[in-house]
Amino acid sequence: MPKSKSKSKLNKSMITSITAVIELSEELESSKCNCSTEKLQVLQQLNSQSSSSSVIPSKLKPRKSSRKLCYSNILSELFIINNNKINEQKGEIYSTPIAKSIILEKHETFANQILKTFDKIDDLPYCFTKNNLQTQMKYRMISLIADPFSDQMDRMETSVQLKINLLRINHIHLNSRLPVKIISTPIWTRYAVHVVVQDENTHCLRLSIYNWSYIMNTRQIKSYNYIQECLTRLLPINSCIVILDPWFKMCHDGEIGLRCESPNTHLLMIDFETRCSTSNRINVDQLRQWGNTCYQADDNLGAIQFYTYGLRQIDEQQEKELTSKGKSIGPKTDECEQHRIRLLSNRCACYLRERHAALALADTSILLSINELSHVLESPKTTAGKLLFRCLSAHLHLGLFDKVESLIKSHKFNIGLRNGENLAAITILERELIRLRDENIKGRYDLQGMLYEQISIHKNDKPPLMFIDLSHYHAECNRNDLFEVRPCRPEELTKNGYPKGSYGIYALKNIEPGTLLIVEQPFASIDNRVIGEQRCYSMNFWQTNEKNSTIEYCNDDILRLLNEVEKQLLIGNNSWITFDKIKLMQPIRQWLIERKNDNETEQENNNDTSELLDNDQMLVLSKKQWQQPFSKRLSPPTSHIPWRILFETQQQNPFRSKSTLGWYPLGSMFNHSCLPNCLWYLIGDNLFIYVCASNIRQGDELTISYCPLWISSLNQRTFQLRQFSITSCRCLLCSYDRSNMPQYEIELKKFSNLRALSRQKNLSCSKRFNYIEKLNHIYEFITKKFRQRSIGFINEFIDLESISKYIQYENNNDNINEDKIQTFLNEQQLSFLQRLSRVCRLTIKDLPKIGNPIFLFGTQIELLIHHLEHCHTHVHTCDLKQWNRLLECLYEIFTFKCHVSTSNMQKTLNDHKQLFTNLLQTQIFLQDSSILK
Numbered sequence: 001m002p003k004s005k006s007k008s009k010l011n012k013s014m015i016t017s018i019t020a021v022i023e024l025s026e027e028l029e030s031s032k033c034n035c036s037t038e039k040l041q042v043l044q045q046l047n048s049q050s051s052s053s054s055v056i057p058s059k060l061k062p063r064k065s066s067r068k069l070c071y072s073n074i075l076s077e078l079f080i081i082n083n084n085k086i087n088e089q090k091g092e093i094y095s096t097p098i099a100k101s102i103i104l105e106k107h108e109t110f111a112n113q114i115l116k117t118f119d120k121i122d123d124l125p126y127c128f129t130k131n132n133l134q135t136q137m138k139y140r141m142i143s144l145i146a147d148p149f150s151d152q153m154d155r156m157e158t159s160v161q162l163k164i165n166l167l168r169i170n171h172i173h174l175n176s177r178l179p180v181k182i183i184s185t186p187i188w189t190r191y192a193v194h195v196v197v198q199d200e201n202t203h204c205l206r207l208s209i210y211n212w213s214y215i216m217n218t219r220q221i222k223s224y225n226y227i228q229e230c231l232t233r234l235l236p237i238n239s240c241i242v243i244l245d246p247w248f249k250m251c252h253d254g255e256i257g258l259r260c261e262s263p264n265t266h267l268l269m270i271d272f273e274t275r276c277s278t279s280n281r282i283n284v285d286q287l288r289q290w291g292n293t294c295y296q297a298d299d300n301l302g303a304i305q306f307y308t309y310g311l312r313q314i315d316e317q318q319e320k321e322l323t324s325k326g327k328s329i330g331p332k333t334d335e336c337e338q339h340r341i342r343l344l345s346n347r348c349a350c351y352l353r354e355r356h357a358a359l360a361l362a363d364t365s366i367l368l369s370i371n372e373l374s375h376v377l378e379s380p381k382t383t384a385g386k387l388l389f390r391c392l393s394a395h396l397h398l399g400l401f402d403k404v405e406s407l408i409k410s411h412k413f414n415i416g417l418r419n420g421e422n423l424a425a426i427t428i429l430e431r432e433l434i435r436l437r438d439e440n441i442k443g444r445y446d447l448q449g450m451l452y453e454q455i456s457i458h459k460n461d462k463p464p465l466m467f468i469d470l471s472h473y474h475a476e477c478n479r480n481d482l483f484e485v486r487p488c489r490p491e492e493l494t495k496n497g498y499p500k501g502s503y504g505i506y507a508l509k510n511i512e513p514g515t516l517l518i519v520e521q522p523f524a525s526i527d528n529r530v531i532g533e534q535r536c537y538s539m540n541f542w543q544t545n546e547k548n549s550t551i552e553y554c555n556d557d558i559l560r561l562l563n564e565v566e567k568q569l570l571i572g573n574n575s576w577i578t579f580d581k582i583k584l585m586q587p588i589r590q591w592l593i594e595r596k597n598d599n600e601t602e603q604e605n606n607n608d609t610s611e612l613l614d615n616d617q618m619l620v621l622s623k624k625q626w627q628q629p630f631s632k633r634l635s636p637p638t639s640h641i642p643w644r645i646l647f648e649t650q651q652q653n654p655f656r657s658k659s660t661l662g663w664y665p666l667g668s669m670f671n672h673s674c675l676p677n678c679l680w681y682l683i684g685d686n687l688f689i690y691v692c693a694s695n696i697r698q699g700d701e702l703t704i705s706y707c708p709l710w711i712s713s714l715n716q717r718t719f720q721l722r723q724f725s726i727t728s729c730r731c732l733l734c735s736y737d738r739s740n741m742p743q744y745e746i747e748l749k750k751f752s753n754l755r756a757l758s759r760q761k762n763l764s765c766s767k768r769f770n771y772i773e774k775l776n777h778i779y780e781f782i783t784k785k786f787r788q789r790s791i792g793f794i795n796e797f798i799d800l801e802s803i804s805k806y807i808q809y810e811n812n813n814d815n816i817n818e819d820k821i822q823t824f825l826n827e828q829q830l831s832f833l834q835r836l837s838r839v840c841r842l843t844i845k846d847l848p849k850i851g852n853p854i855f856l857f858g859t860q861i862e863l864l865i866h867h868l869e870h871c872h873t874h875v876h877t878c879d880l881k882q883w884n885r886l887l888e889c890l891y892e893i894f895t896f897k898c899h900v901s902t903s904n905m906q907k908t909l910n911d912h913k914q915l916f917t918n919l920l921q922t923q924i925f926l927q928d929s930s931i932l933k
């Protein structure tokens with residue numbers, strides 16, 4: 001494509017984006033939808049044939065990761081918040097509240113408008129919601145306590161009671177409470193629930209509840225109907241709630257209302273809680289049914305809550321009966337026990353689905369504590385059978401393989417397991433037990449099988465239920481005999497440019513390439529493919545610096561993952577083990593240390609001690625302390641953690657694949673290097689990290705790459721690393737590249753410009769060839785000029801090869817350069833192995849011992865395989881054998897010895913081909929630069 005044409009096309013697309021943004025902005029401004037703090041806007045309808053990308057401005061499309069916008073000025077305009085209005089009214093007391101009828105009428109109009117919007121969404125392909133994360137960054141808190149309700153009750157008791165006409169506008173009333181009654185049906189927009197509330201004086205206000213775990217999208221995406229059902233259970237008309245630290249504000253739409261940013265900590269569902277815990281209001285059966293409804297919708301947090309209410313009611317009933325009979329301990333009634341077993345079994349299923357195996361095991365422990373099981377097994381057969389399996393699964397998930405084996409063999413389990421339908425299941429269980437043991441103890445995984453499964457799962461397939469579908473479940477593996485997680489020493493911090501207080505992973509021994517280090521299951525994860533099919537995109541933005549108004553934004557999937565993190569914490573809060581898992585992740589760890597320092601400083605000040613521990617000493621002390629797990633009975637050092645800290649943790653998280661985004665606490669202790677010695681990939685949501693470089697000596701740091709491998713441009717790598725808060729990487733590659741600036745970058749830029757030109761469609765063969773010759777010239781130049789670089793220009797090598805291959809298969813209609821082209825291609829082919837060896841820093845004498853196997857990881861090996869398959873006649877038989885040995889060795893390393901290659905050349909080639917085809921389809925760290933392939 002000629003330069004001018006491509007430029008005009010670019011301009012055109014920019015104009016489209018800007019126009020659409022302005023249109024959107026204007027629509028937002030003039031919207032009649034006055035009752036909402038967020039306004040739903042629908043972009044013009046696509047005609048059914050046109051692709052989404054032609055209409056949605058590219059800048060509006062959700063990004064895979066959070067990054068700075070180049071259109072920040074336009075967006076600043078678009079998102080301008082009417083601060084003036086807010087400031088005008090700051091602090092004023094709302095002494096004459098607006099009439100109830102007006103508020104209710106507005107609410108109804110809004111409800112109708114929202115309904116229409118939801119209707120419209122079914123017809124319209126895309127819809128955008130703007131979502132300002134500023135308030136979440138400031139006010140949203142994540143609860144870390146076991147019983148949030150009693151914590152809220154405690155806070156309520158010590159707070160001052162307020163009424164609506166005593167509230168100050170734009171003010172957060174700390175240490176206060178506002179008891180209110182629900183007087184309208186709640187309305188759900190995608191981010192908030194709006195409802196009208198009334199105080200004891202019958203004064204009314206709109207209350208907007210944001211970030212409510214009951215209805216938020218987590219790993220599960222909740223349907224509109226399901227959310228409506230939840231809301232009728234949670235906020236029925238006339239029910240009472242208490243708002244803690246009420247925030248009364250002028251909203252963006254000019255309306256005055258209450259805003260609750262952190263309902264899990266600030267909204268006391270007093271009526272809901274009483275209804276669920278008092279047996280004469282809602283009975284155990286009803287609670288179980290509500291739990292089952294949640295469970296069917298895969299809302300396991302909701303289900304756990306209802307089953308727990310049910311169990312509590314049974315306990316209370318029993319206690320009451322016992323005290324009324326004057327007995328301290330007496331026989332439990334059969335009916336009660338049946339109820340209890342059912343509830344425990346169901347709750348256990350939820351815990352297993354959410355991978356809280358320890359909690360699941362606690363729920364099944366009733367089975368282990370009963371000596372004579374026949375009594376339990378008299379309960380409906382299916383319940384008892386299920387509970388037995390759940391008990392075994394919980395043990396399996398915890399890696400207690402020997403225990404599972406002995407339980408299966410034990411007499412008491414046999415009664416329940418060896419009958420009819422259970423027999424088949426037990427056979428499967430016994431088989432999977434062998435596999436899981438191999439995975440956990442020997443680190444042997446069927447990688448190719450797992451990858452294949454991953455690509456063959458259809459996008460809309462629901463993930464299998466883990467406790468039944470054991471074949472999809474994989475054990476964790478942790479070779480902590482080979483490495484340690486420890487704070488970096490001062491000299492390591494300086495050398496690598498890591499921030500103060502950084503941790504890293506260090507080898508405890510010399511480690512061979514192809515050694516598996518960890519297979520980790522996520523703390524929380526989401527399937528990020530689902531979101532691509534959602535019709536509603538939101539622009540989640542926040543200002544990093546209020547003075548210069550830099551606007552950043554992130555994708556919906558990041559918010560969904562953070563909601564999932566919160567959900568995991570809420571589920572696991574009754575055992576501190578859950579928070580314990582993430583407390584070492586950098587931003588969380590630092591926050592805890594800062595808090596500890598603050599608290600101690602405060603204490604010291606109070607004690608009037610002027611002598612403070614110096615900072616470094618404090619860090620060392622704190623680190624030791626954080627490394628120890630919290631005792632089960634002790635609470636974490638803090639009852640709430642700001643959501644912002646979780647957000648920052650996510651900003652440093654490199655672990656995502658084409659299908660999954662997750663938190664891996666151990667994996668996230670690895671630091672980055674552009675020339676790493678370890679590789680990682682996600683298969684499903686299992687994270688694999690293994691050593692792939694040679695020469696790892698005891699004490700060496702083990703590193704991974706956070707960005708795609710083999711990007712030659714230092715600028716590009718720096719840009720990518722910035723999203724992980726790494727401003728200037730000091731690895732070997734970056735240091736070398738930086739020392740050769742600016743020429744280094746200029747030459748690469750020349751290469752990439754020419755590459756773009758050579759990839760244009762509809763070029764004549766000779767023109768394309770012209771570009772290829774120039775490309776080759778630059779490639780040769782940089783290869784020589786920067787020969788001291790630890791690794792050659794792999795991506796440029798791949799590009800050149802694939803463009804040359806393209807020309808080989810292209811119809812050459814102008815015969816001008818035919819001979820020249822053919823000669824060039826022949827030479828390229830003949831010199832391929834030599835050039836590959838040069839770029840991957842292999843020397844023939846090294847064969848089959850590879851200098852550094854990691855250099856061959858990527859599309860370059862695909863090219864090698866292609867070459868050996870199609871051009872083997874050019875290769876000397878003796879050399880061919882050596883290359884085959886090299887490939888065999890590499891295959892073992894890349895699959896960390898899970899798959900052994902045979903000396904059958906064709907098989908080795910096929911194995912590699914399959915592995916890399918599958919990795920390319922599932923991972924994002926391998927760039928498929930061969931676009932013309």
Ligand SMILES: C[S@@+](CC[C@H](N)C(=O)[O-])C[C@H]1O[C@@H](n2cnc3c(N)ncnc32)[C@H](O)[C@@H]1O
Nearest residue numbers: 497498502503586652668669670671672724725
């Ligand atoms: C996923 S964490 C890695 C573990 C972390 N060092 C810790 O102390 O827990 C990522 C963070 O580590 C630091 N980091 C990792 N690799 C780095 C590098 N090559 N240069 C500078 N900082 C790095 C950055 O602060 C980054 O945001």
